[in-house]
Amino acid sequence: MSDGAVAVRVEGLTRAFDGRPVIDRLDLTLRPGEFTALLGRSGCGKSTLLRVLAGLDRDIEGTVLVPKRRAVAFQAPRLMPWKRVWRNVLLGLDGKPQRDIAEGALAEVGLGHRSGAWPKTLSGGEAQRASLARALVREPDLLLLDEPFGALDALTRIKAQRLVAELWQRRGCAVLLVTHDVEEALLLADRALVMRDGVIAYETPVALDRPRAVGDPGFAALRSRLLTELGVDEPVPTGAAA
Numbered sequence: 219m220s221d222g223a224v225a226v227r228v229e230g231l232t233r234a235f236d237g238r239p240v241i242d243r244l245d246l247t248l249r250p251g252e253f254t255a256l257l258g259r260s261g262c263g264k265s266t267l268l269r270v271l272a273g274l275d276r277d278i279e280g281t282v283l284v285p286k287r288r289a290v291a292f293q294a295p296r297l298m299p300w301k302r303v304w305r306n307v308l309l310g311l312d313g314k315p316q317r318d319i320a321e322g323a324l325a326e327v328g329l330g331h332r333s334g335a336w337p338k339t340l341s342g343g344e345a346q347r348a349s350l351a352r353a354l355v356r357e358p359d360l361l362l363l364d365e366p367f368g369a370l371d372a373l374t375r376i377k378a379q380r381l382v383a384e385l386w387q388r389r390g391c392a393v394l395l396v397t398h399d400v401e402e403a404l405l406l407a408d409r410a411l412v413m414r415d416g417v418i419a420y421e422t423p424v425a426l427d428r429p430r431a432v433g434d435p436g437f438a439a440l441r442s443r444l445l446t447e448l449g450v451d452e453p454v455p456t457g458a459a460a
Contacts, residue, residue: 225392231280242416253393255403258413288360289353293368295345297337304333323351343374363395412447420447
């Protein structure tokens with residue numbers, strides 16, 4: 219790809235609800251192969267922006283250019299309980315269901331042995347991996363992730379984060395991750411954005427070596443800056459001077 223290549227270009231995007239703009243003349247560019255994390259307080263429009271990029275919300279003004287091949291994974295896996303896991307992976311795809319394609323995607327997320335299971339028998343982490351497989355089977359050039367780890371316990375969340383990082387490095391697609399978790403954003407992303415007042419109010423590259431550690435001084439400095447941009451005051455360590 220040339221340095222000037224873009225995966226997503228958004229110019230002057232506005233999305234209003236009942237006359238109130240949630241997204242207000244927003245501009246955004248995502249580069250091919252780039253992992254971008256989008257942060258912001260609840261209600262700032264993060265998920266609305268993701269739905270627009272996914273083509274699920276078209277009641278907009280402005281310019282939105284995205285790849286034809288794109289996929290989205292939400293916080294809720296949204297598996298159909300009356301379909302086996304492999305059939306859930308193929309939901310929405312045209313043509314005759316091809317189990318081998320579904321099983322290939324399931325194997326990629328470490329769930330090949332559960333392809334014939336019913337969704338209700340899956341753990342939370344397994345259900346989220348099935349949701350990721352459903353996104354991957356579409357061979358996306360843009361992968362949109364809307365709080366995909368939010369409902370997982372701490373240990374399962376760490377495993378899911380590592381899985382997404384591995385899949386991204388293997389696939390090479392552009393990723394936009396919507397999250398409330400600053401540490402998650404810094405562990406995964408090449409660039410972190412903060413959304414506020416309907417626009418991208420702040421952005422910073424995350425120029426840290428991988429794999430990343432929360433105890434790294436550079437990580438801590440970026441974390442502090444992002445928390446400040448989000449309007450969060452970090453607690454003063456116990457015993458610190460007043």
